[in-house]
Amino acid sequence: MELSDLFVPTAARIDMVSMLTYFFLLASMYAFLGNFLFSIISNGLTVPEHRLTRTMGAVVAGIAALSYYFIQNYYQHMLTDLARLGTLAEQQDLIRTSYNAIGQYRYISWSITTPIMLLTMVLLLRIDPMQAKGSIVALLLADFLMVLTGYIGEQQLDATGHIVMGPKLFWGAVSTVAYLVVPFVLWRLWNRFKNQVTAVERRAFKLAAISTVTTWGVYPVGYVLSVFPINMNYVHIGFSIADVINKVGLSVAVYLVGKTMLDERVPKDATQPAYNIG
Template identity: 70%
Template sequence: MHLSDIFIPTAANVGVLSMVVYFFMLVAMYAFLANLIFTLTTHSSIVPEHRITRVMGAIIAAVAGLSYYFIQDYYRHMLADLSALGTEAERQELIRTSYNAIGQYRYMDWAVTTPLLLLKMVSMLRVEPSKAKGAITALLLADFFMVLTGYIGEQQLDAAGHILVGPKLFWGAVSTVGYLVVPFVLYRLWNRFKDQAKPIERKSFKIIALSTVTTWGVYPLGYVLSVLDIDMNWIHLSFSVADIINKVGLSVVVYLAGKTLLDERVPMEATQPAYQIN
Protein backbone atom coordinates (compact mmCIF):
# COMPACT_ATOMS: atom_id res chain seq x y z
CA MET A 1 0.00 0.00 0.00
CA HIS A 2 1.34 3.43 -0.96
CA LEU A 3 0.54 6.70 0.77
CA SER A 4 -0.75 7.99 -2.54
CA ASP A 5 -3.48 5.33 -2.38
CA ILE A 6 -4.87 6.71 0.89
CA PHE A 7 -7.07 9.79 0.77
CA ILE A 8 -6.38 12.17 3.64
CA PRO A 9 -8.65 15.23 3.37
CA THR A 10 -7.42 18.80 3.75
CA ALA A 11 -9.19 22.14 3.66
CA ALA A 12 -7.58 22.79 0.29
CA ASN A 13 -9.66 20.11 -1.42
CA VAL A 14 -12.83 19.79 0.70
CA GLY A 15 -13.19 23.13 2.53
CA VAL A 16 -12.74 24.26 6.13
CA LEU A 17 -16.23 23.34 7.37
CA SER A 18 -15.93 19.77 6.12
CA MET A 19 -12.56 19.48 7.85
CA VAL A 20 -14.03 20.76 11.13
CA VAL A 21 -16.80 18.17 10.86
CA TYR A 22 -14.26 15.42 10.15
CA PHE A 23 -12.17 16.66 13.09
CA PHE A 24 -15.07 16.36 15.53
CA MET A 25 -16.09 12.95 14.22
CA LEU A 26 -12.61 11.64 14.97
CA VAL A 27 -12.48 13.48 18.30
CA ALA A 28 -15.80 11.88 19.25
CA MET A 29 -14.47 8.43 18.37
CA TYR A 30 -11.33 9.03 20.45
CA ALA A 31 -13.37 10.46 23.33
CA PHE A 32 -15.55 7.36 23.48
CA LEU A 33 -12.49 5.10 23.34
CA ALA A 34 -10.89 7.09 26.17
CA ASN A 35 -14.13 6.93 28.14
CA LEU A 36 -14.26 3.15 27.67
CA ILE A 37 -10.72 2.75 29.03
CA PHE A 38 -11.39 5.15 31.91
CA THR A 39 -14.64 3.38 32.79
CA LEU A 40 -13.02 -0.06 32.87
CA THR A 41 -10.04 1.08 34.93
CA THR A 42 -12.07 2.99 37.54
CA HIS A 43 -14.71 0.33 38.14
CA SER A 44 -13.57 -0.11 41.76
CA SER A 45 -13.22 3.60 42.46
CA ILE A 46 -16.91 4.18 43.20
CA VAL A 47 -19.39 2.79 45.70
CA PRO A 48 -20.53 -0.79 45.01
CA GLU A 49 -24.17 0.16 44.46
CA HIS A 50 -23.25 2.28 41.44
CA ARG A 51 -20.77 -0.09 39.81
CA ILE A 52 -23.43 -1.52 37.51
CA THR A 53 -23.65 1.97 36.00
CA ARG A 54 -19.97 1.69 35.08
CA VAL A 55 -20.79 -1.47 33.14
CA MET A 56 -23.55 0.41 31.32
CA GLY A 57 -21.11 3.24 30.71
CA ALA A 58 -18.57 0.85 29.18
CA ILE A 59 -21.22 -0.53 26.81
CA ILE A 60 -22.28 2.99 25.82
CA ALA A 61 -18.69 4.01 25.15
CA ALA A 62 -17.95 0.86 23.13
CA VAL A 63 -21.07 1.15 20.96
CA ALA A 64 -20.63 4.89 20.41
CA GLY A 65 -16.94 4.51 19.60
CA LEU A 66 -17.64 1.77 17.06
CA SER A 67 -20.46 3.80 15.54
CA TYR A 68 -18.22 6.81 15.11
CA TYR A 69 -15.57 4.65 13.49
CA PHE A 70 -18.09 3.78 10.77
CA ILE A 71 -19.39 7.37 10.61
CA GLN A 72 -15.99 8.99 10.15
CA ASP A 73 -14.88 6.29 7.71
CA TYR A 74 -17.93 6.80 5.49
CA TYR A 75 -17.55 10.56 5.78
CA ARG A 76 -13.88 10.39 4.74
CA HIS A 77 -14.78 8.35 1.67
CA MET A 78 -17.48 10.89 0.89
CA LEU A 79 -14.87 13.66 1.13
CA ALA A 80 -12.73 11.79 -1.38
CA ASP A 81 -15.60 11.95 -3.87
CA LEU A 82 -16.31 15.55 -2.86
CA SER A 83 -12.77 16.66 -3.70
CA ALA A 84 -13.27 15.54 -7.30
CA LEU A 85 -16.38 17.67 -7.85
CA GLY A 86 -16.01 21.03 -9.51
CA THR A 87 -19.09 23.07 -8.56
CA GLU A 88 -20.54 24.04 -5.20
CA ALA A 89 -23.97 22.75 -6.25
CA GLU A 90 -22.55 19.30 -6.94
CA ARG A 91 -20.76 19.31 -3.60
CA GLN A 92 -23.85 20.27 -1.65
CA GLU A 93 -25.84 17.58 -3.44
CA LEU A 94 -23.32 14.94 -2.37
CA ILE A 95 -23.21 16.23 1.21
CA ARG A 96 -27.02 16.11 1.44
CA THR A 97 -27.41 12.60 0.05
CA SER A 98 -24.50 11.22 2.08
CA TYR A 99 -26.00 12.75 5.24
CA ASN A 100 -29.01 10.47 4.91
CA ALA A 101 -26.75 7.40 4.68
CA ILE A 102 -24.53 8.39 7.61
CA GLY A 103 -27.58 9.13 9.77
CA GLN A 104 -28.45 5.44 9.85
CA TYR A 105 -25.42 4.69 12.02
CA ARG A 106 -26.47 7.33 14.53
CA TYR A 107 -29.93 5.82 14.99
CA MET A 108 -28.54 2.31 15.40
CA ASP A 109 -26.18 3.72 18.03
CA TRP A 110 -28.98 5.56 19.84
CA ALA A 111 -31.19 2.46 19.89
CA VAL A 112 -28.62 0.85 22.21
CA THR A 113 -27.05 3.77 24.05
CA THR A 114 -30.01 6.00 24.94
CA PRO A 115 -31.88 3.32 26.96
CA LEU A 116 -28.67 2.70 28.91
CA LEU A 117 -28.24 6.43 29.46
CA LEU A 118 -31.74 6.59 30.92
CA LEU A 119 -31.08 3.62 33.19
CA LYS A 120 -27.93 5.37 34.43
CA MET A 121 -30.05 8.41 35.24
CA VAL A 122 -32.58 6.32 37.15
CA SER A 123 -29.81 4.61 39.12
CA MET A 124 -28.92 7.96 40.68
CA LEU A 125 -32.22 7.83 42.59
CA ARG A 126 -31.46 4.33 43.93
CA VAL A 127 -34.65 3.06 42.32
CA GLU A 128 -35.26 -0.65 42.77
CA PRO A 129 -36.65 -1.95 39.45
CA SER A 130 -39.24 -4.05 41.28
CA LYS A 131 -40.74 -0.89 42.79
CA ALA A 132 -41.00 1.03 39.53
CA LYS A 133 -41.53 -1.60 36.84
CA GLY A 134 -44.25 0.35 35.06
CA ALA A 135 -42.36 3.64 35.00
CA ILE A 136 -39.08 2.10 33.86
CA THR A 137 -40.84 0.04 31.18
CA ALA A 138 -42.66 3.14 29.94
CA LEU A 139 -39.39 5.07 29.92
CA LEU A 140 -37.55 2.48 27.84
CA LEU A 141 -40.44 1.87 25.45
CA ALA A 142 -40.89 5.61 24.88
CA ASP A 143 -37.19 5.96 24.17
CA PHE A 144 -37.10 3.07 21.70
CA PHE A 145 -40.30 4.34 20.04
CA MET A 146 -38.66 7.76 19.67
CA VAL A 147 -35.52 6.31 18.06
CA LEU A 148 -37.33 3.83 15.78
CA THR A 149 -39.87 6.30 14.43
CA GLY A 150 -37.13 8.88 13.96
CA TYR A 151 -35.15 6.30 11.98
CA ILE A 152 -38.19 5.56 9.82
CA GLY A 153 -38.52 9.29 9.24
CA GLU A 154 -34.92 9.49 8.05
CA GLN A 155 -35.71 6.80 5.47
CA GLN A 156 -38.33 8.96 3.75
CA LEU A 157 -36.31 9.45 0.56
CA ASP A 158 -37.04 9.35 -3.15
CA ALA A 159 -35.14 7.21 -5.66
CA ALA A 160 -32.47 9.92 -6.04
CA GLY A 161 -31.85 10.03 -2.29
CA HIS A 162 -33.63 13.35 -1.72
CA ILE A 163 -35.71 13.92 1.40
CA LEU A 164 -39.49 13.63 1.12
CA VAL A 165 -40.35 16.58 3.34
CA GLY A 166 -43.97 15.78 4.23
CA PRO A 167 -43.48 12.13 5.21
CA LYS A 168 -40.29 12.94 7.10
CA LEU A 169 -41.96 15.67 9.16
CA PHE A 170 -44.90 13.35 9.86
CA TRP A 171 -42.63 10.69 11.32
CA GLY A 172 -40.74 13.39 13.18
CA ALA A 173 -43.99 14.45 14.85
CA VAL A 174 -44.71 10.83 15.77
CA SER A 175 -41.21 10.48 17.22
CA THR A 176 -41.72 13.62 19.29
CA VAL A 177 -44.44 11.84 21.27
CA GLY A 178 -41.85 9.41 22.61
CA TYR A 179 -39.40 12.24 23.22
CA LEU A 180 -41.91 14.11 25.39
CA VAL A 181 -42.74 11.02 27.43
CA VAL A 182 -39.10 10.59 28.52
CA PRO A 183 -38.72 13.77 30.66
CA PHE A 184 -42.26 13.31 31.96
CA VAL A 185 -41.47 9.84 33.32
CA LEU A 186 -38.14 11.04 34.72
CA TYR A 187 -39.96 13.83 36.54
CA ARG A 188 -42.42 11.35 38.02
CA LEU A 189 -39.56 9.14 39.19
CA TRP A 190 -37.84 12.15 40.73
CA ASN A 191 -40.91 13.08 42.77
CA ARG A 192 -41.35 9.51 43.93
CA PHE A 193 -37.78 8.48 44.81
CA LYS A 194 -35.74 11.64 45.40
CA ASP A 195 -35.90 11.35 49.20
CA GLN A 196 -34.08 8.01 49.22
CA ALA A 197 -31.10 9.33 47.26
CA LYS A 198 -28.07 11.04 48.76
CA PRO A 199 -27.63 14.80 48.13
CA ILE A 200 -24.84 14.23 45.60
CA GLU A 201 -27.01 11.68 43.79
CA ARG A 202 -29.95 14.07 43.64
CA LYS A 203 -27.70 16.78 42.25
CA SER A 204 -26.29 14.39 39.65
CA PHE A 205 -29.76 13.21 38.63
CA LYS A 206 -30.95 16.76 38.10
CA ILE A 207 -27.91 17.59 35.97
CA ILE A 208 -28.17 14.57 33.69
CA ALA A 209 -31.99 14.47 33.55
CA LEU A 210 -31.95 18.11 32.49
CA SER A 211 -29.96 17.02 29.45
CA THR A 212 -33.06 15.30 28.04
CA VAL A 213 -34.68 18.70 27.51
CA THR A 214 -31.50 20.63 26.65
CA THR A 215 -28.67 18.85 24.84
CA TRP A 216 -30.96 16.02 23.69
CA GLY A 217 -32.98 18.74 21.99
CA VAL A 218 -30.19 19.15 19.44
CA TYR A 219 -31.32 15.96 17.71
CA PRO A 220 -34.97 16.82 16.94
CA LEU A 221 -33.85 20.32 15.96
CA GLY A 222 -31.33 18.86 13.52
CA TYR A 223 -34.01 16.49 12.23
CA VAL A 224 -36.29 19.41 11.34
CA LEU A 225 -33.48 21.54 9.90
CA SER A 226 -32.47 18.70 7.59
CA VAL A 227 -35.53 19.34 5.40
CA LEU A 228 -34.33 22.90 4.75
CA ASP A 229 -31.80 23.98 2.16
CA ILE A 230 -28.81 24.19 4.52
CA ASP A 231 -25.34 22.69 4.56
CA MET A 232 -25.78 19.32 6.28
CA ASN A 233 -22.28 19.64 7.69
CA TRP A 234 -23.69 21.91 10.39
CA ILE A 235 -26.01 19.13 11.53
CA HIS A 236 -23.18 16.58 11.50
CA LEU A 237 -21.12 18.95 13.63
CA SER A 238 -23.92 19.61 16.11
CA PHE A 239 -24.71 15.91 16.51
CA SER A 240 -21.06 14.99 17.10
CA VAL A 241 -20.63 17.63 19.81
CA ALA A 242 -23.96 16.71 21.42
CA ASP A 243 -23.02 13.02 21.47
CA ILE A 244 -19.79 13.80 23.32
CA ILE A 245 -21.60 15.94 25.89
CA ASN A 246 -24.50 13.54 26.41
CA LYS A 247 -22.45 10.34 26.66
CA VAL A 248 -19.03 11.26 28.00
CA GLY A 249 -20.39 14.13 30.10
CA LEU A 250 -23.03 11.93 31.74
CA SER A 251 -20.42 9.27 32.45
CA VAL A 252 -18.23 11.82 34.24
CA VAL A 253 -21.14 13.11 36.34
CA VAL A 254 -22.08 9.58 37.45
CA TYR A 255 -18.45 8.72 38.19
CA LEU A 256 -17.94 11.82 40.34
CA ALA A 257 -21.09 11.04 42.32
CA GLY A 258 -19.99 7.47 42.99
CA LYS A 259 -16.43 8.55 43.82
CA THR A 260 -17.67 11.21 46.24
CA LEU A 261 -19.82 8.67 48.07
CA LEU A 262 -16.89 6.25 48.33
CA ASP A 263 -14.61 9.00 49.67
CA GLU A 264 -17.19 9.80 52.36
CA ARG A 265 -17.55 6.14 53.30
CA VAL A 266 -13.94 4.96 53.63
CA PRO A 267 -10.56 6.56 54.47
CA MET A 268 -9.03 8.53 51.61
CA GLU A 269 -5.92 6.37 51.42
CA ALA A 270 -8.10 3.32 50.78
CA THR A 271 -9.57 4.89 47.65
CA GLN A 272 -6.28 5.75 45.97
CA PRO A 273 -5.49 3.83 42.76
CA ALA A 274 -2.97 1.56 44.48
CA TYR A 275 -5.52 0.61 47.11
CA GLN A 276 -8.70 0.20 45.16
CA ILE A 277 -11.48 -1.58 47.04
CA ASN A 278 -12.90 -4.56 45.24
Protein backbone atom coordinates (compact mmCIF):
# COMPACT_ATOMS: atom_id res chain seq x y z
CA MET A 1 0.00 0.00 0.00
CA GLU A 2 1.34 3.42 -1.00
CA LEU A 3 1.57 6.17 1.60
CA SER A 4 -0.42 8.38 -0.75
CA ASP A 5 -3.35 5.95 -0.43
CA LEU A 6 -3.71 6.67 3.28
CA PHE A 7 -6.14 9.42 4.29
CA VAL A 8 -5.23 11.15 7.53
CA PRO A 9 -7.76 13.92 8.23
CA THR A 10 -6.40 17.42 8.78
CA ALA A 11 -8.00 20.83 9.13
CA ALA A 12 -6.78 21.64 5.62
CA ARG A 13 -9.07 18.94 4.19
CA ILE A 14 -12.12 19.12 6.45
CA ASP A 15 -13.71 21.51 8.96
CA MET A 16 -12.38 22.06 12.49
CA VAL A 17 -15.45 20.62 14.29
CA SER A 18 -15.06 17.33 12.41
CA MET A 19 -11.38 17.32 13.33
CA LEU A 20 -12.23 17.85 17.00
CA THR A 21 -14.78 15.04 16.82
CA TYR A 22 -12.18 12.69 15.36
CA PHE A 23 -9.78 13.75 18.14
CA PHE A 24 -12.33 12.99 20.88
CA LEU A 25 -13.23 9.60 19.36
CA LEU A 26 -9.58 8.55 19.24
CA ALA A 27 -8.81 9.99 22.68
CA SER A 28 -11.78 8.09 24.14
CA MET A 29 -10.55 4.84 22.60
CA TYR A 30 -7.10 5.40 24.12
CA ALA A 31 -8.63 6.25 27.51
CA PHE A 32 -10.62 3.01 27.55
CA LEU A 33 -7.63 0.97 26.41
CA GLY A 34 -5.49 2.50 29.15
CA ASN A 35 -8.22 1.86 31.71
CA PHE A 36 -8.48 -1.75 30.60
CA LEU A 37 -4.75 -2.34 30.98
CA PHE A 38 -4.57 -0.52 34.31
CA SER A 39 -7.52 -2.50 35.68
CA ILE A 40 -5.86 -5.79 34.80
CA ILE A 41 -2.39 -4.84 36.07
CA SER A 42 -3.52 -3.21 39.33
CA ASN A 43 -6.17 -5.74 40.35
CA GLY A 44 -3.88 -7.26 42.98
CA LEU A 45 -3.40 -3.87 44.63
CA THR A 46 -6.93 -3.86 46.04
CA VAL A 47 -8.73 -5.77 48.78
CA PRO A 48 -10.05 -9.22 47.74
CA GLU A 49 -13.73 -8.25 48.12
CA HIS A 50 -13.43 -5.61 45.40
CA ARG A 51 -11.30 -7.50 42.90
CA LEU A 52 -14.40 -8.78 41.13
CA THR A 53 -15.61 -5.21 40.67
CA ARG A 54 -12.18 -4.30 39.26
CA THR A 55 -12.46 -7.19 36.78
CA MET A 56 -15.91 -6.01 35.77
CA GLY A 57 -14.45 -2.55 35.20
CA ALA A 58 -11.83 -4.09 32.91
CA VAL A 59 -14.57 -5.83 30.91
CA VAL A 60 -16.45 -2.53 30.51
CA ALA A 61 -13.28 -0.73 29.43
CA GLY A 62 -12.33 -3.46 26.96
CA ILE A 63 -15.76 -3.46 25.32
CA ALA A 64 -15.81 0.35 25.17
CA ALA A 65 -12.31 0.48 23.66
CA LEU A 66 -13.26 -2.04 20.96
CA SER A 67 -16.49 -0.16 20.26
CA TYR A 68 -14.66 3.14 19.89
CA TYR A 69 -12.14 1.50 17.59
CA PHE A 70 -14.99 0.61 15.22
CA ILE A 71 -16.56 4.06 15.66
CA GLN A 72 -13.41 6.04 14.90
CA ASN A 73 -12.57 3.74 11.98
CA TYR A 74 -16.01 4.29 10.47
CA TYR A 75 -15.76 8.01 11.16
CA GLN A 76 -12.35 8.26 9.47
CA HIS A 77 -13.75 6.59 6.35
CA MET A 78 -16.66 9.02 6.48
CA LEU A 79 -14.19 11.93 6.58
CA THR A 80 -12.56 10.54 3.44
CA ASP A 81 -15.88 10.96 1.64
CA LEU A 82 -16.53 14.27 3.38
CA ALA A 83 -13.34 15.78 1.96
CA ARG A 84 -14.59 15.07 -1.58
CA LEU A 85 -17.92 16.87 -1.17
CA GLY A 86 -18.19 20.37 -2.56
CA THR A 87 -20.96 22.06 -0.57
CA LEU A 88 -21.59 22.58 3.14
CA ALA A 89 -25.12 21.17 2.78
CA GLU A 90 -23.78 17.92 1.33
CA GLN A 91 -21.22 17.66 4.10
CA GLN A 92 -23.78 18.20 6.87
CA ASP A 93 -26.09 15.64 5.29
CA LEU A 94 -23.30 13.04 5.28
CA ILE A 95 -22.42 13.82 8.91
CA ARG A 96 -26.07 13.43 9.89
CA THR A 97 -26.62 10.11 8.14
CA SER A 98 -23.29 8.75 9.40
CA TYR A 99 -24.38 9.65 12.96
CA ASN A 100 -27.29 7.23 12.61
CA ALA A 101 -24.91 4.48 11.47
CA ILE A 102 -22.44 5.10 14.30
CA GLY A 103 -25.33 4.82 16.76
CA GLN A 104 -25.38 1.09 15.99
CA TYR A 105 -21.97 0.66 17.62
CA ARG A 106 -22.88 2.81 20.62
CA TYR A 107 -26.09 0.98 21.48
CA ILE A 108 -24.53 -2.46 21.08
CA SER A 109 -21.77 -1.38 23.47
CA TRP A 110 -24.21 0.19 25.95
CA SER A 111 -26.36 -2.97 25.98
CA ILE A 112 -23.42 -4.82 27.57
CA THR A 113 -21.54 -2.15 29.51
CA THR A 114 -24.41 -0.40 31.31
CA PRO A 115 -25.76 -3.48 33.16
CA ILE A 116 -22.21 -4.41 34.19
CA MET A 117 -21.71 -0.88 35.52
CA LEU A 118 -24.93 -1.08 37.53
CA LEU A 119 -23.91 -4.43 39.00
CA THR A 120 -20.56 -2.87 39.90
CA MET A 121 -22.40 -0.24 41.91
CA VAL A 122 -24.43 -2.95 43.62
CA LEU A 123 -21.18 -4.71 44.58
CA LEU A 124 -19.82 -1.46 46.01
CA LEU A 125 -22.50 -1.83 48.69
CA ARG A 126 -21.55 -5.51 49.09
CA ILE A 127 -25.16 -6.55 48.60
CA ASP A 128 -26.00 -10.25 48.70
CA PRO A 129 -28.12 -10.77 45.54
CA MET A 130 -30.65 -12.80 47.51
CA GLN A 131 -31.17 -9.86 49.89
CA ALA A 132 -32.30 -7.54 47.12
CA LYS A 133 -33.28 -9.85 44.28
CA GLY A 134 -36.34 -7.81 43.30
CA SER A 135 -34.47 -4.50 43.24
CA ILE A 136 -31.58 -5.90 41.21
CA VAL A 137 -33.96 -7.46 38.68
CA ALA A 138 -35.86 -4.15 38.42
CA LEU A 139 -32.57 -2.28 37.95
CA LEU A 140 -31.37 -4.55 35.15
CA LEU A 141 -34.80 -4.69 33.49
CA ALA A 142 -35.08 -0.89 33.48
CA ASP A 143 -31.60 -0.65 31.98
CA PHE A 144 -32.45 -3.21 29.30
CA LEU A 145 -35.64 -1.38 28.34
CA MET A 146 -33.80 1.96 28.35
CA VAL A 147 -31.21 0.73 25.84
CA LEU A 148 -33.61 -1.36 23.73
CA THR A 149 -36.26 1.34 23.27
CA GLY A 150 -33.56 3.95 22.64
CA TYR A 151 -32.12 1.69 19.95
CA ILE A 152 -35.55 1.21 18.37
CA GLY A 153 -35.99 4.99 18.39
CA GLU A 154 -32.67 5.49 16.61
CA GLN A 155 -33.88 3.14 13.85
CA GLN A 156 -36.82 5.38 12.98
CA LEU A 157 -35.36 6.41 9.62
CA ASP A 158 -36.76 6.92 6.13
CA ALA A 159 -35.43 5.28 2.98
CA THR A 160 -32.72 7.95 2.62
CA GLY A 161 -31.39 7.37 6.14
CA HIS A 162 -32.90 10.51 7.65
CA ILE A 163 -34.71 10.65 11.01
CA VAL A 164 -38.50 10.36 11.24
CA MET A 165 -39.21 12.75 14.13
CA GLY A 166 -42.52 11.55 15.61
CA PRO A 167 -41.73 7.85 16.11
CA LYS A 168 -38.21 8.65 17.28
CA LEU A 169 -39.46 11.03 20.00
CA PHE A 170 -42.07 8.48 21.11
CA TRP A 171 -39.50 5.74 21.66
CA GLY A 172 -37.19 8.28 23.25
CA ALA A 173 -39.87 9.11 25.80
CA VAL A 174 -40.28 5.41 26.65
CA SER A 175 -36.51 5.07 27.03
CA THR A 176 -36.38 8.12 29.32
CA VAL A 177 -39.04 6.64 31.63
CA ALA A 178 -36.93 3.48 31.95
CA TYR A 179 -33.85 5.64 32.58
CA LEU A 180 -35.58 7.42 35.48
CA VAL A 181 -36.23 4.07 37.16
CA VAL A 182 -32.46 3.44 37.42
CA PRO A 183 -31.56 6.26 39.86
CA PHE A 184 -34.74 5.54 41.84
CA VAL A 185 -33.73 1.90 42.42
CA LEU A 186 -30.15 2.93 43.22
CA TRP A 187 -31.50 5.38 45.80
CA ARG A 188 -33.56 2.62 47.43
CA LEU A 189 -30.57 0.28 47.54
CA TRP A 190 -28.47 3.07 49.07
CA ASN A 191 -30.99 3.68 51.87
CA ARG A 192 -31.25 -0.01 52.63
CA PHE A 193 -27.61 -1.11 52.56
CA LYS A 194 -25.43 1.97 53.15
CA ASN A 195 -24.78 1.10 56.80
CA GLN A 196 -23.24 -2.29 56.04
CA VAL A 197 -20.19 -0.85 54.22
CA THR A 198 -17.32 1.43 55.13
CA ALA A 199 -17.28 5.20 54.74
CA VAL A 200 -14.99 5.01 51.70
CA GLU A 201 -17.35 2.55 49.99
CA ARG A 202 -20.32 4.83 50.72
CA ARG A 203 -18.50 7.80 49.15
CA ALA A 204 -17.64 5.77 46.06
CA PHE A 205 -21.22 4.58 45.65
CA LYS A 206 -22.56 8.12 45.97
CA LEU A 207 -20.06 9.35 43.40
CA ALA A 208 -20.99 6.53 41.00
CA ALA A 209 -24.73 7.12 41.49
CA ILE A 210 -24.38 10.86 40.90
CA SER A 211 -22.42 10.08 37.74
CA THR A 212 -25.26 7.82 36.59
CA VAL A 213 -27.86 10.53 37.12
CA THR A 214 -25.80 13.28 35.47
CA THR A 215 -23.60 11.85 32.71
CA TRP A 216 -26.18 9.26 31.62
CA GLY A 217 -28.54 12.20 31.23
CA VAL A 218 -26.36 13.47 28.38
CA TYR A 219 -27.60 10.64 26.14
CA PRO A 220 -31.33 11.52 26.10
CA VAL A 221 -30.36 15.17 25.52
CA GLY A 222 -28.26 14.17 22.50
CA TYR A 223 -31.08 11.87 21.37
CA VAL A 224 -33.55 14.76 21.31
CA LEU A 225 -31.07 17.16 19.70
CA SER A 226 -30.58 14.72 16.82
CA VAL A 227 -34.05 15.52 15.46
CA PHE A 228 -33.06 19.17 14.99
CA PRO A 229 -30.88 20.51 12.14
CA ILE A 230 -27.67 20.83 14.18
CA ASN A 231 -24.13 19.69 13.50
CA MET A 232 -24.21 16.11 14.81
CA ASN A 233 -20.50 16.27 15.54
CA TYR A 234 -21.35 18.12 18.75
CA VAL A 235 -23.45 15.15 19.87
CA HIS A 236 -20.55 12.79 19.13
CA ILE A 237 -18.26 14.96 21.26
CA GLY A 238 -20.76 15.08 24.12
CA PHE A 239 -21.31 11.31 24.04
CA SER A 240 -17.56 10.65 23.98
CA ILE A 241 -16.90 12.86 27.01
CA ALA A 242 -19.82 11.35 28.94
CA ASP A 243 -18.68 7.80 28.11
CA VAL A 244 -15.19 8.44 29.43
CA ILE A 245 -16.39 10.19 32.60
CA ASN A 246 -18.89 7.54 33.66
CA LYS A 247 -17.01 4.40 32.59
CA VAL A 248 -13.45 5.35 33.50
CA GLY A 249 -14.69 7.36 36.49
CA LEU A 250 -16.50 4.34 37.96
CA SER A 251 -13.43 2.16 37.44
CA VAL A 252 -11.16 4.70 39.14
CA ALA A 253 -13.60 5.05 42.05
CA VAL A 254 -13.60 1.27 42.59
CA TYR A 255 -9.79 1.18 42.43
CA LEU A 256 -9.47 3.94 45.02
CA VAL A 257 -11.90 2.11 47.31
CA GLY A 258 -9.99 -1.16 47.08
CA LYS A 259 -6.59 0.52 47.39
CA THR A 260 -7.62 2.64 50.38
CA MET A 261 -9.07 -0.34 52.21
CA LEU A 262 -5.94 -2.39 51.53
CA ASP A 263 -3.69 0.41 52.80
CA GLU A 264 -5.73 0.54 56.00
CA ARG A 265 -5.26 -3.20 56.58
CA VAL A 266 -1.61 -3.63 55.60
CA PRO A 267 1.05 -1.83 57.67
CA LYS A 268 3.28 0.54 55.76
CA ASP A 269 6.37 -1.38 56.84
CA ALA A 270 4.98 -4.64 55.38
CA THR A 271 6.92 -4.15 52.15
CA GLN A 272 10.16 -5.61 50.95
CA PRO A 273 13.07 -3.47 52.23
CA ALA A 274 14.78 -3.78 48.84
CA TYR A 275 12.11 -1.57 47.35
CA ASN A 276 12.35 1.14 50.00
CA ILE A 277 14.11 4.34 49.07
CA GLY A 278 15.94 5.84 51.99
